Amino acid sequence: MAIDALRVMLVQADAVLAERLATEIRSYGHVVVGPFADMHEAIEVAATVQAAILDMAVQPETGLWLADSLQRSDVPFVFLTERGNAALPQRFKGRHTYPRHRHAAPLLADLHGQRQNLRPADDDSLGAIATQMMQRSRRIMPDDPSAERLVEATLQRAVAQRTAGRAPDDVGDWLLRLLDQEYRLRGRTHLH
Template identity: 65%
Template sequence: MTVEPLRVMVMEDDLIHAQRLTAEVRECGHVVVGPFADVHEAIQIAGSVQAAILDVAARTEGCFWVADTLRHSDVPFVFLTDAGPGAIPRRFKGHRTYPRHRHAAPLLDDLLGQRRVGIPEDDDAIQTIVVQMMQQSRRVMPDASSAERLVEATLQRAVAERSVRDGSAEVGPWLLHLLDQEYRMRGRSHLH
């Protein structure tokens, strides 16, 4: 089976490791975007890649900001660290972590598998639903802050109306419907 090359972002602040990892990704037939040591540059291109390998540097939390951006863009990623599982925040529980000196081939196999399978979705899992709400809100609002305010207002309304909700309706579609209503009725109020 022939695999189409992925555009893989590499975030690594150690020049020697970055060069080695970049060469290995290319040897496996994929396109390297980066490598990046700067968090801001990595965040700017995070939505334009198909996968990412992020080094967890002990002295900075920057790779986790990039990971948040990738997660919101549904881009699969893996972490590299020698610091152990405690170095990864709990919000990334379930994301794969590899030793820093591991060859890129298993990482790329993992990323390809994540792309094929996708992140398993449980329609009633609140995290999945909130991510869907944020994605929908970002499509209609002009900036991230107003999108967050729209979602927050929708969730507050949902809590207030939970007793009148039709128990047979699924939570996800109901919340997305409330988000749409909130946008149509009070979208402008969330701009500031």
């Protein structure tokens, strides 16, 4: 079923359901981050995931804060709740909800669909590349200002290298690699 393997955060209140869902997710070739029965633990690793399944029975107030953060970072996620959309604040009314006892396949299909909708139609345009850079930066940096500084530093490096004549044909892939290098080499300098 899975086209691209994802790092899927699983937040689930029930240990038995969590293990069943985690096993199913892994069987489709994805990496499970968690499962977590505590939102605070999940929040600590949220920047490293590509998708999330959030059980609203786990610390609902903190769960909404995590959902806000994922939404700002364009990370696909779904809610597990027995109450459907009625239990969600207005800002999440368009989000899909599933019963807590749901199998992984429809959840993963939904998450993949959300990822597809995030990708710009023209992946080679500079606007699409900039969007991808910001999305990746927001996943790895703790806040928007530091994410913006990381992208800005990456673009400065790219301009310097391009001026020196070292730009490959696939500019998008090259810029994303430069972003990863900038994060590894100087990520902390962009925090303040």
